[in-house]
Amino acid sequence: GQFGGTLQSLAASSGNPGLSGVVRGIYFLLPSLHQFDVRNSVLAGLPVPTAQIVGCGVYSVLYAAALLLVTMVVFQRKDFE
Numbered sequence: 293g294q295f296g297g298t299l300q301s302l303a304a305s306s307g308n309p310g311l312s313g314v315v316r317g318i319y320f321l322l323p324s325l326h327q328f329d330v331r332n333s334v335l336a337g338l339p340v341p342t343a344q345i346v347g348c349g350v351y352s353v354l355y356a357a358a359l360l361l362v363t364m365v366v367f368q369r370k371d372f373e
Contacts, residue, residue: 296325323355 299322303315306321328348 295297327351 299315299319303312303319306312306315327344330344334342
């Protein structure tokens with residue numbers, strides 16, 4: 293989740309359009325956790341912006357809802373009896 297920049301660099305430098313498409317797909321499926329990293333602000337004694345806290349909360353809820361929706365769709369077809 294925190295190596296999104298590395299994935300984008302890999303996709304750009306691969307030169308292989310197929311690999312580039314797969315890597316981009318993986319990049320969009322994985323959660324973007326770099327926005328949750330407030331370590332530098334906290335260590336520098338700076339306050340964490342309220343907009344970042346709210347944005348991370350909204351992102352978390354939406355990502356969890358998307359995962360639950362996909363899970364519901366997948367398991368709806370299963371017969372557990």
